[in-house]
Amino acid sequence: MKTYRVQALLLVALAFILGFSEFIIIGLVAPLAHQFVVPASQIGLLVTVFALVYALSTPILNLLIGARSLYRVLLVFLGIFILGNLGTALAPNFAILTGTRILTAVVSGSIISLAITIGNSLAPVEKRVRLVAWIFSGFSIASVFGVPLGTALGLVAGWRSVFGLITLLAILIALALAKALPQGLFQEPAKSLRHQLLILQDRRIQLGLLLPMLNLAGIYTFYTYLSPLITQSLQLSPHLLTPILFIFGLMSLASNLLSGRLAEMGGLRKIPFVFAGQTILLISLPFLLPKVGLCLGAIMLLALSMYLNNSPIQMHFMTLAEQKYPQALVFASSFNSICANLGIALGSAAGSWTFKSWGLAQVGPVGAIFAGGAFLVSLGLNYLLAER
Incomplete structure (x- = not known):
């Protein structure tokens, strides 16, 4: 049991460093724009590029894993991740910065899938849902502690120090995982790539794929520009940015932990209420700005x-894969993160377009379009599951 707890803790730490690396751009928009003399909206597009590369590369790499040792593949991908963040820390211009972010994104999705x-x-078996919730919570812990502290470190010591710290932490986590994880883990061999892709023909999977994408598209339409929304639209002091980001991260951590509880209580049946609430809140944002x-x-x-x-949608994917498509376990485990990053790319791009075309005040209502779509899809998925 002690060994399992150490392994679980390290997997959560791995999710944390992945989230820290991905999300920190949101807290470094101003210093990066100043360093490379580019508009803030162009820095925001780094989030879009990262998410698109993440979403496109993850299924390809996961399909190529096949019957290879999951332990060895994980360590190789972690090595690439470390090189990507080190390159970002040393980037002399915006083009190289973009290239190193792309390199990091290429392997990030496969690392979390593994x-x-x-x-x-x-x-x-009885702890699987809870562990999945905690692994995803690693990303929220990155929002709670990584983004605010990284933002503060970037203001004091420069943005390069933040990526230097990420590189150092990633090396330590990789070394600990190399010692703690068993080397004999493999997924069931597939007859061919087509054999793994059979899972995508399942309507329950097809509808499920839309939920994380639309969910985070709605959120990231406004979240990508949360910093200027706070300092410009709400006219709050930049000194309040770090504590507000900290509280935001704390709430997102609670969201991930509640997600695990929701999954244990038949969560997909309750998800439509979540998306209905998101839609209302996003529509209301411009009307609440004066208050x-x-x-x-x-x-x-x-x-x-x-x-x-x-957690509800992750367990939906994993349960269907275990029961019907065991040759596609790693592939299925990546669905949530792939589609979530497609949503991040879509939402951050929509936020950038909205910011430039209509102003910051309208990022909420545009995000509500995606949240409303998630509400309708969740109703459809629950109807399909009830039929089965």
């Missing part, structure tokens, strides 16, 4: 709803 698959294999307290309250409620879908 972490979930390995965790699912190591955990006792700072109410607007911040709505933002924190959105943070609380941000990841409630995570």
Whole structure:
């Protein structure tokens, strides 16, 4: 049991460093724009590029894993991740910065897919849902501690120091995982790539894929520009940015933990209520801007709803894969993160377009279009599951 706890803790730490690396751009928009003399909206597009590369590369790499040792593949991908973050820390210009972010994104999705698959294999059956929730919570812990502290470090010591810290932590986690994880983990061999892709023909999978994408598209339409929303639209002091980001991250951490509880209570049946609430909150944002307290309250409620879908939809994918498509376990474990990053790319791009075309005040209502779509899809998925 002690060994399992150490392994579980390291998998959560792995998710944390992945989240820290991915999300920190949101807290470094101003210093990066100043360093490379580019508009803030162009820095915001780094989030879009990262998410698109993540979503496109993850299924390809996961399909190529096949019957290879999951332990060895994980360590190789972690080595690439470390090189990508080190390159970002040393980037002399914006083009190289973009290239190193792309390199990091290429392997990030496969790393979290492997972490979930390995965790699912190591955990006792009764603890699988809870472990999946905690692995996803690693990303929220990155929001709670990584982004605010990284933002503060970037202001004091420069943005390069933040990526230097990420590189150092990633090396330590990789070394610990190399010692703690078993080397004999494999997924069931597939006859061919087509054999693994059979899972995509299942209508329950097809509808499920839309939920994380639409969920985070709605959230990231406004979240990508949360920093200027706080300092410009709400006209709050930049010194308040770090504590507000900290509270936002704390709420998103609670969201991931509540997601695990939701999954244990038949969560997919309750998810339509979550998306209905998101839609209402996003529509209301421009009307709440003159009332700072109410607007911040709505933002924190959105943070609380941000990841409630995570564990229910992840267990939906994993359960169907185990029962019907065991040759596609690693592939299925990546569905949530792939589609979530497609949603991040879509939402951050929509936020950038909205910011430039209509102003910051309208990022909420545009995000509500995606949240409303998630509400309708969740109703359809529940209807299909009830039929089966």
